[in-house]
Amino acid sequence: MACSITIRDVRKTYGQFVALDSVGLDIAPGEFLTLLGPSGSGKTTLLMILAGFIRPEAGSITVDGDEILRKPPHLRNIGMVFQNYALFPHMSVGENVGYPLKLRKVGAAERYERAREALKLVQLDHLMDRRINQLSGGQRQRVALARAIVFEPQILLMDEPLSALDKKLREQMQIELKHLHDRLGMTTVYVTHDQREALTMSDRVAVMNHGHILQVAPPRQIYERPCDRFVADFVGESNFLPVEMRGGAAVFGGIPLQLAEGQAAGAGGKALLVRPEKLDILSAAPAPEHNPIDGTVEELVYQGETMLIYVTLPGGETIALRRGTRQQALSEMPQVGEPIRLGLHRDDTVLIDEAAHA
Amino acid sequence: MSVGPLPIAPYRRLWLYGVVASVLFFLVAPIFIVIPISFSDSEFLEFPPRGFSLRWYAAYFSDPQWMAATRVSLIAASLTVLFATPLGTAAAYAIHRAQSRWVRSLHVLMLLPQMVPLILIGIGLFYVYIQLGLVNSMLGIVLAHTLLATPFVVVTVLAGLQSFDMTQEKVARSLGASWPVAFFTVTLPQIRLSVVSGAFFAFITSLDEVVIGLFVAGGDNTVLTRRMFLSLRDQIEPTIAAISSLLIVITLAALIAVALFARKAD
Structure with missing residues (x-):
């Protein structure tokens, strides 16, 4: 199920501002890769290009060898968790999680069953009939996650999904996300500006600044052997x-x-x-x-x-x-x-x- | 937590109640005159009425000309809703989503029909319609009313979109919804209240419209307001008051319906 992602020479500018300057990156099947950098470093831009919401001026992104840049977001089969969760308030928890299945014409009974399974993974299967506004921040985060994985996408993207939670819950969720990733094994690209979060969860961390990837390495190497002063200063x-x-x-x-x-x-x-x-x-x-x-x-x-x-x-x-x-x-x-x-x-x-x- | 303004002592607020009461009175007073007149048994528009009767309601409902005009007005208003609501919603959506400042400034252009004096629009439409053969046609009326009603829909839907989180549409698309599907399953259900209020305003705008109707809505397609205007000019009798009262009741009923819908939506 897991697939590899190959990013080559991806470039994106906004007027004079270079958001991404010929970025290249190889992500292994099943890998948990974190894009780490300060705001404006281009990490979210790269994630949005992967998701299909931003079109780069140049470059190529292939998933298992297939070019995806020309595909619209809904055909990429990529699950995504946004910073503010963006749950649908007009649907119940179960309907939110069932939504991607409904789009894939999964019958009501199977949809219910699979939504429950996904919610079970995040320990919320008892809240299926709740309204979104009855959930706490941490619960919303889990529902958003369940919704993003229920259709078994090849790739999971997460854009600072824990930044709205308080510190204790955030640290607990980091471990939970890591375990969930270990269980499901989907290729995951995670964006954060929190270096501790990046070190805690990732197989590899890509440190970004000013539209460049400065170093891609496992957490230990990033911390112990940073490639330059920026990486050393930003991490730790x-x-x-x-x-x-x-x-x-x-x-x-x-x-x-x-x-x-x-x-x-x-x-x-x-x-x-x-x-x-x-x-x-x-x-x-x-x-x-x-x-x-x-x-x-x-x-x-x-x-x-x-x-x-x-x-x-x-x-x-x-x-x-x-x-x-x-x-x-x-x-x-x-x-x-x-x-x-x-x-x-x-x-x-x-x-x-x-x-x-x- | 922000600290609100200091409360004003009740006795020092008395004059505020006075102002509000008089404003409300001036706004509502005409209604309190029209409705009693409509139940008058007098031949003329006079206030206060001397006796009570339903004869002017009977006169209205039994007059084929009034009924025909009413039918034209209701059909025109309904068609206007069907035209203006999708048009205004689409325009508001485009303005809201647009990244370019250029498109966003179209917002102002959309509101122009509300700023230009109606009489000018009426004259302009009349000349254009003569060329197109649309004078006194239902299509002509509906197009004119759509022109006037669309800005109301744009404004109400834009207000609704302000409080809608567009990220939800992105999420829907990442979850497998094409962009139109995302709009209809995620965005529209959440802004439906403002769309419904916009439709309601469009209906009332069409129903209430007089000036343009005078130019382009005559003959077989005479709208109710035009007939009322002509009737006021030719003979002054309380049928007008009866119709006005009915229009007020319809408007109130629609307002209450929207309010109930809003409460249910919450």
Whole structure:
């Protein structure tokens, strides 16, 4: 049932504004791929082109080898969940979910049965006769999902479907959506600007900015080995420290850095990427596997599950590190104004290109 | 939560009640004069009536000329509804969906028939209809009334579309509905209330129309309003009041029907 999607050189402009600049992407059958980017990055435009609501100026999109760009939306057999759900208020929950089946001339009895099955997948089969305005936000989201999958489309598109939900429900739905995808196995393209959501749910994440896809990779790679400064900055929290290239080695604060495997110092134009949770506080004992970073504690911010410690470096940069808040850790927490030696394990020592990749 | 304006003390609002009452009085007063006159037993239009009778209703219903004019008016109004409602709905839909500012500005063009003085439209239509052989024909009347009624439909349907979420149509299309199917199964059911009110306005517009009728609706196809106008000029007798009262009742009944429909739709 699942099918592959091949996107080639898709371009879309609005006057002077380039929404998509020759975008190419291969999506494997059954893959959960997330388009991640800030607003205006082109992620929603690409989704709408897939759905058939926007026609690009150039390019091709094939599904299992068949060109779909010339097909109108209703012949593409693509399920879609919109940000605002767009349920039909003049129909009951059951009628909403049965709607795509009705269009496919499925008889009333079978329609009812299949709508119930789809609603069962999202645990709402007891609400079939409800009106839409009697549902909560989370329930609406599930009905919209059931409606989009009830006709067993080859592809499921989702446009920030969880953004209207509160944080707890959103995190719960992320896991549910992921499980549902694992069960149904349809090729899924998901759009979000929430990097945590993208990392949580996806097989692969495509990070977009200014109409370009900057990096397509599994969540771990996106986070641990971002291809450039934009990706590193957009996904997760980052400190960037300037490094000098001296004799084939990257040097920070006068000390040559030990790099993670596969990392090369290269010619120049690189920065050291330091994630707040990767930093250790070094004690007096030597730590040969750590790159040391010396500084002064500037501020402590208590955030519940973690404490954020801002450290000023001799070069004037401020970097942040995170520590868990177990009582023992709290009692050992440094004080503001104290000198501190931080350590970045060599396996976490990653250099990134300063310049944009695309 | 927004904080509303401070409430005004009841006694300081008294003058507002006074203003509203007098406005309502001026609006409604003619009705309170026409209806009693229609039940008068006098030969003339006089108020207050001296005696009670139904003779003018009887006169109306027994006069073949009045009946013929009524029939013409009702047929014209019904046909106007059939023409103006789909036309106005389609126009409003197009204006609402259009991306280009150019098409959106057609909105103003659509409302022109309501801004041009009726007498000018009447004269213009008369000359055009002479060329086309449409003077005093049912088609001519219906076309003229459609011209006047369509803007009402456009305005009411546009208002209805304002509160309709067009994403629903996109969803319907992604779920397998061709664009017309999406319109008829998702959009239209949700804006039907404004379409029905638009149709109602179209009906009343046609039924009430006098000026254009004077130019293009004579002969066998004399509309009721034209006959009333001529009758007022020739002889002043309370049949007019009886007809007016009936028109008021019809209008009220239609209004109530729309209101009931609206409540059911909720």
